[in-house]
Amino acid sequence: MSAPWLAEIAARTREAGLHRDPVVRRPGDAEFNLASNDYLGLSTHPDVIAGAHAGLDLWGGGSTASRLVAGTTAAHIEFENDVADFLGFEAALAFSSGYLANIGAITALVGRGDLIVSDTGAHASLIDGCRLSRARVVVVPRGDVDAVRRALADRTEERALVVTDSIYSIDGIRAPLDELYRAAVDHGAILLADEAHALGVRGPGGRGVAAEFGLSGAPGLVVTTVASKSLGAQGGLVLGTSLLREHLIDHARTFIFDTGLNPAAVGAAHAALRILRADPAMPERLRASVRRLAEACGAQVPDAAVVSLIIGDPTAAVQAAARCREHGVFVGCFRPPSVPEGTSRLRLTVRADLSDDDLDHVATVVRRALSAVSVR
Incomplete structure (x- = not known):
């Protein structure tokens, strides 16, 4: 397809740090997936x-x-x-x-x-x-x-x-x-x-x-x-x-x-x-896990199951997500237009099937990833 404007848009998108590639999951790629919306961990039940x-x-x-x-x-x-x-x-x-x-x-x-x-x-x-x-x-x-x-x-x-x-x-x-x-x-x-x-x-x-x-x-x-x-x-x-x-x-x-x-x-x-x-108590257990992870990451405790960690710069957010993935933790990476300019972030989805030890490990990986990039 000959369309010079596509190349121009692609170049601007990359320059702004907003180019996206689908994250391909493979069996055994990440031990902890906190990028999905599988809040109750039921997709594999x-x-x-x-x-x-x-x-x-x-x-x-x-x-x-x-x-x-x-x-x-x-x-x-x-x-x-x-x-x-x-x-x-x-x-x-x-x-x-x-x-x-x-x-x-x-x-x-x-x-x-x-x-x-x-x-x-x-x-x-x-x-x-x-x-x-x-x-x-x-x-x-x-x-x-x-x-x-x-x-x-x-x-x-x-x-x-x-x-x-x-x-x-x-x-x-x-x-x-x-x-x-x-x-x-x-x-x-x-x-x-x-x-x-x-x-x-x-x-x-x-x-x-x-x-x-x-x-x-x-x-x-x-x-x-x-x-x-x-x-x-x-x-x-x-x-x-x-x-x-x-x-x-x-x-x-x-x-x-x-x-x-x-x-x-x-x-x-x-x-x-x-x-x-x-199991009507499952959501309550999930929210307890949300509180644990949010507090361990120094984030605001949300009303639901997503913990949002604002980084600011989209490139830094991508780098932080990649560092987490290198250590077996998938996290969401949200950049404009999904979020307002200047609020690119990691979004962690807590799952009801994660243990306290799992959550503590995830928090450690995330904190280290954030400390390695420029966060504002």
Whole structure:
């Protein structure tokens, strides 16, 4: 392909320290993986693997079609019903990824002539959903409930949607979901809360921030979440009323035109959900491990399972992550545009299956890596 502008962009990207190469994992590469979102360590649990095998044995290697044609199996319906029951909602709808669940939900709920109030902490999938909806978008500071109220009060549009992460994914801080919900309801709007980083981590038995605030199944609340983090599998979910589910089936393009979620992923996620149901203290143990690692690294203790260590310079962050990897510890390395300029960082994901000795070892490796690079 002859496109000189591609080479120019590539050169600028490298010069800014923002070039990316996928990190390829191989068996035995790293003893400790703290770069994933496998919060409960269930991706390798024998029952979860068995659930995936059962899906393969029964339905084959793929769902073979979109959900509306031939891509919905009985396993999809059983999983959706069980997730809805667990999280306290009337109904759930599974998408092939959390990214597509967010885009599908937003674009099906609002469009041209409507208003979306989002915040600066919104995940890329929420941002892209806002853009694709063609609604007017007002962006407010993260967690600023008064700003949300002002935007809703000043609108001329009849329909409005407030969009937020319940746990901000970069630093693991909890959003004021109860106040945001009240602001939305007071102004006749719907609140959509992305609980991707809350399922299995916050709330009673790991049911999320909505459950923590007693909002599960509340009118005017739509929750999205994923099977790709605490449930150790793959897929996205939208939860709400049965009427919402029906509406999404009819109008969410990322559901209508996408191949259905792989049956193996459905089987794995459902098995993980059963494990979480059977061990409701697992999230509490995870949060205790989070506190231990954060304190050992000299970091702020987050509300969820990610420990954020700001370095500043993107090149230094990459170097620190590489040093950790050389000593058997995978950590996340986040640079712009994933984080604001000047806040490149390491992000450590704590897992429930790591022992105290494991966490202490990880902290030692990370501290040494940070001391070897320029941190500001």
